[in-house]
Amino acid sequence: MDLNFSKFEAFPAEIKIRQENEEISGNNDLLDSINSAVVDLKIQQSEDEYFCQGKLTATAILCCARCLKKIEKVIESDIDFIVCSEIERQKTVSKAVDSEDYLFFDKSLTTVNISRLVSQTVLLSVSLKPLCKEDCKGFCSSCGTNLNEKSCSCNRKTVDSRWEGLNRLSGK
Ligand SMILES: [Zn+2]
Ligand SMILES: [Zn+2]
Secondary structure, rough: OOEEEHHHHOOOOEEEEEOOOOEOOOOOEEEEEEEEEEEEEEEEEEEOOOEEEEEEEEEEEEEEEOOOEEEEEEEEEEEEEEEHHHHHHHHHHHHHHOOOHHEEEOOOOOEEHHHHHHHHHHHHHHEEEOOOOOOOOOOOOOOOEEHHHOOOOOOOOOOOOHHHHHHHOOOO
C-alpha cells in the first residue's frame, strides 16, 4: 500500500488508501495475511514532516492459536504515524520519542509504502491467542490428532494443568 504525497496540493489533506492487487503477508505465526485494508488518513504537514492520523479497517487472516485453522477477522484500529524524508532521518530519530512511529522516504520519490505499518497495526490489535472457536480443542499433545475433527485414544487427563489444583481440592 502506497501513500503518494504528490497527490496533495495543500495541507491538511485527507486521503483514503485501499489495498489493491497486493497481498500483505503477516510474517507472523498469528497473522497469516491481510486480505483487504482501507486506511483513512488526515495528514498535516510541518516543515519536512507529515503527521498522519486516521483509521484502519482490515480483513485479517489469523491462525487459531490451538489448531492453526485460518480465521477471517475484521480489524478496526487507529493508525498514527509520521513520515519524513530520509535526509531528516538522523535528526528525527534522535529526537523521536518512539521511532517506530516513523516512516521514511527518499526525497526524490514521493511515495512511501505503508504495508508493513498496516500489518504491525493489525497485529497489535489482534488478541494474543486468536481461536477459531471458544472451545477449540486443538491438537492432541501426544499423537497430534486434530481433536476438533476426531478423538484419539491417548490419555490426556493430566494435560490441562489448570485443573490439577482443583482436583486436589476436591480429593480426586
Ligand atoms: Zn482452532
Ligand atoms: Zn492423541
